[in-house]
Amino acid sequence: MKLTLRVWRQSGPQDKGAMVEYKLDDISPDASFLEMLDVLNEKLIADGGEPIAFDHDCREGICGMCSLVINGTPHGPERATTTCQLHMRKFKDGEVIDVEPWRAKAFPVVKDLVVDRSAFDRIVQSGGFISAPTGTAPEAHSTPVPKPDADRAFEAAECIGCGACVAACPNGSAALFLGAKVTHLGLMPQGQPERWDRVVSMLDTHDEEGFGGCTNTGECTVACPKGIPLDVIGRLNHDYLKATAGGKKRA
Amino acid sequence: MAVTGGVLVLYLVAHMIGNLKIFLGEEDFNHYAHWLRTIGEPAVPHRTVLTLIEVVLGLSVVLHMWSAVSLGKRASHARPVKYQSKKKSHAQGYAVHTMRYGGVIIALYIVWHLLDLTFFVVNPKNSDATPYERMVSDFDPSRWYITVWYVVALLLVGLHLNHGIWSAFQTLGLRTPRSHRALRGLAGAVAAVVTLGFISVPLSITFGWVS
Numbered sequence: 001m002k003l004t005l006r007v008w009r010q011s012g013p014q015d016k017g018a019m020v021e022y023k024l025d026d027i028s029p030d031a032s033f034l035e036m037l038d039v040l041n042e043k044l045i046a047d048g049g050e051p052i053a054f055d056h057d058c059r060e061g062i063c064g065m066c067s068l069v070i071n072g073t074p075h076g077p078e079r080a081t082t083t084c085q086l087h088m089r090k091f092k093d094g095e096v097i098d099v100e101p102w103r104a105k106a107f108p109v110v111k112d113l114v115v116d117r118s119a120f121d122r123i124v125q126s127g128g129f130i131s132a133p134t135g136t137a138p139e140a141h142s143t144p145v146p147k148p149d150a151d152r153a154f155e156a157a158e159c160i161g162c163g164a165c166v167a168a169c170p171n172g173s174a175a176l177f178l179g180a181k182v183t184h185l186g187l188m189p190q191g192q193p194e195r196w197d198r199v200v201s202m203l204d205t206h207d208e209e210g211f212g213g214c215t216n217t218g219e220c221t222v223a224c225p226k227g228i229p230l231d232v233i234g235r236l237n238h239d240y241l242k243a244t245a246g247g248k249k250r251a
Numbered sequence: 252m253a254v255t256g257g258v259l260v261l262y263l264v265a266h267m268i269g270n271l272k273i274f275l276g277e278e279d280f281n282h283y284a285h286w287l288r289t290i291g292e293p294a295v296p297h298r299t300v301l302t303l304i305e306v307v308l309g310l311s312v313v314l315h316m317w318s319a320v321s322l323g324k325r326a327s328h329a330r331p332v333k334y335q336s337k338k339k340s341h342a343q344g345y346a347v348h349t350m351r352y353g354g355v356i357i358a359l360y361i362v363w364h365l366l367d368l369t370f371f372v373v374n375p376k377n378s379d380a381t382p383y384e385r386m387v388s389d390f391d392p393s394r395w396y397i398t399v400w401y402v403v404a405l406l407l408v409g410l411h412l413n414h415g416i417w418s419a420f421q422t423l424g425l426r427t428p429r430s431h432r433a434l435r436g437l438a439g440a441v442a443a444v445v446t447l448g449f450i451s452v453p454l455s456i457t458f459g460w461v462s
Contacts, residue, residue, distance in 0.1 A: 008335070072338025098336035103331050152428070170341075171322065172329030190427050212329030213322045215252075215350065216418040218343035230421075231428045238424025 001027040001088055004096045005040065007052055010109050011112055017109065018175075019098070029089040033076060034059060034066060036088055037064065037099075053112040061085040064160030067167070069100040074164035074223040081223040082162065090184045103165040105210040111211045119209040120177065122162050126200035126205040128181045156183035158226040166211065168223030174206055175214035176221060179232030182239055183191050196243035203240055252322070253419035255315040258439065260416060263307055263408070267448040273461055277383045284382040312361070317356055346410040353407045360404035367397075390456035398457040402450055409446030413438055 002011040003024045024043075027036050034056050034225030058066040066083040070076035076086045090099060093151035101109050144152075159180035164176045182199050185191030191198075214233060221230045243249040272283045290300040341348060341351055366372040368385060375388045390398050416438035420426045455461045 006335075069334060069336070072334055072336035078256055100334055100336060103334055104328050105331055138354070171326035173326075209327060212326045215322060215347075216343075216421045217347045218412075219340055222340065222342040229428070231426060231431060234421045234424055234426035236424075237422055241424050 001029055001091070002094045002230040003027055003091070003094070005099060006096065007099045007113070008101055009052070009112055009139075010101075011050075012111060013108055019100075023186070027088055029087070031088050032059070032084055032086050033068070033070065033086045033088065053059065053110075053114045055114050056084060059084040062160060067102050067115060067117075067162055067164070068108035069098075069102065069167055072100075073096050074102070075162075079222070080225055080227045082092050082160075085225075102163050104163075104166045104172045106172075107166065109162060115163075117161075117163050119211070120163060120174070122209065123174070123178070123202050123205045124161075124181065127194065127202040128185065129194070129201075130185060130188075131193060132190060137186040143189050145188060153184050153187040156180045156187070156228060158230055159184070159224075159228055160226060163226060164223045164225060165220035165228075169214075170217055170219060171213040171215055173214045173220075175233045175236065176224060176228055176230070178202055178206055179234075179236040180228045183232040183235045186235070186239060195239065196248035199236065199239040200243050200249050201251075203236075207228035252302035252315065252318040255311040255318065256415050256419050257419060258311040259309065259315065259411065260445075262311075263412075263445050263449075264441070267445050270452050271448060272394070273383070273386060273452055274455070276310040277381075280379045280383045280386075290378055312358075316354075316358065319351065343414070346414040349407065349410045353411050356407055357404060357411060358405075360400075363400070386452070387456055387462060392457055392459065394461060395457055398453045401453045405449045408449070409442045412442035412445060416441055 001024075004021045005022045007022060009020045014041070022040055024036070024040060027039060031039070034054070037054060044051050049093070055065045055067050057063040059066075061082040061084060061204060064091060066075075068083045070083065075081060075083050076090070078086050078090050097164075099113065101107075101113045102115045102117075104115075107117055110116050156179075159177060161177065162178040163174075163177070165171060165176035169175075181202065185198065186195050191192060213225055216230070216233065221228060269283060278327045287301050311396075350379050362374065367374050367389060371377050371385065374385050375391070375394070376385045380388075388394075390401075417426075417434055420434045422432075422440075452461075
């Protein structure tokens with residue numbers, strides 16, 4: 001395959017950055033998007049240039065590290081697929097492909113296509129946990145969970161925290177991420193003790209980190225590589241209102 | 252956004268039903284306009300209820316616009332560097348993407364509408380005429396461009412409601428996986444009924460079905 005790539009290059013956080021064009025021939029349609037970038041980087045290194053920095057780790061769609069906005073869509077054109085699991089056969093021969101980093105104030109660019117997503121870690125630290133004694137694994141059947149709740153909690157727990165929801169949102173909001181965490185923990189019996197304080201502190205941290213406000217556009221759920229449904233945001237709002245206006249919050 | 256929007260939707264439904272009185276004839280329509288000003292008399296002074304409605308409405312519009320502006324401001328702060336690639340995603344349909352500019356157009360339309368049929372500044376008739384006369388002369392076939400302007404604005408109101416009503420339920424945490432389809436249907440139905448109900452009046456006058 002012949003391709004023209006327009007890639008965002010930025011030498012560091014302070015650099016202004018710009019799109020740089022690269023031509024590639026002979027890319028296998030069976031290569032993944034990241035393998036295609038590996039080929040380009042080897043070429044750049046051989047030519048004495050600076051390779052393109054991009055995040056990646058497991059390359060099997062479960063770690064949430066890869067984070068590329070491809071032709072304006074986070075994780076590219078294929079639904080419910082991470083960038084690492086996207087293959088070049090999804091593109092046309094001779095296509096011009098734009099590759100950009102996640103764009104959000106809370107996700108500053110470190111270099112090229114790498115952004116700092118520790119804002120998500122701080123949101124999780126503020127409430128995305130349960131208090132349970134560690135070291136002793138209890139018998140799994142000792143705490144019954146209704147099957148529909150378990151299924152919905154599992155669906156929400158599929159969130160890999162990649163940040164595609166923020167990258168896709170016209171408001172730069174992380175409501176889908178918040179909703180996934182709040183739904184995942186809030187549906188399980190183990191998540192009940194912190195349920196009402198969790199939603200408030202996670203949302204407060206979200207706002208402090210500089211993410212935008214949700215207007216229910218639904219772009220997040222379309223971009224989400226795990227297909228987290230939009231109704232988790234409804235649950236987030238429900239729990240938040242109950243915690244604040246409903247007076248359930250303790251701290 | 253959701254609460255003030257809800258107040259405005261309820262008002263729109265009432266306003267639309269009132270407008271349909273024009274199809275019952277001149278006397279009924281004028282009587283309705285008079286009744287609006289005399290609700291609760293003599294227990295309360297003249298125009299008490301209408302003034303109350305106007306105050307709640309004005310407050311809702313201001314707070315609704317304030318919420319929209321603060322959300323817009325937060326959005327631009329949250330993404331200081333824009334994407335280079337131009338993409339058009341309509342994840343939940345076209346309506347979502349008309350909320351902001353559509354809202355501005357609707358606000359401008361409301362200003363015109365008040366100048367037209369509340370303060371009679373841009374109406375061919377003045378305060379000496381009856382409400383019915385003002386309506387009919389406003390949408391006279393010779394003034395077809397006024398009808399077009401009303402229809403375009405009302406279609407935008409319809410799009411606004413289509414997303415807004417559903418979105419309000421989500422914001423208030425009333426949306427569950429089970430109620431999703433029902434709420435979408437409700438939003439679509441209310442938007443369609445309100446829009447068609449409103450549009451039917453100027454169109455009927457322009458086409459001479461009401462004169």
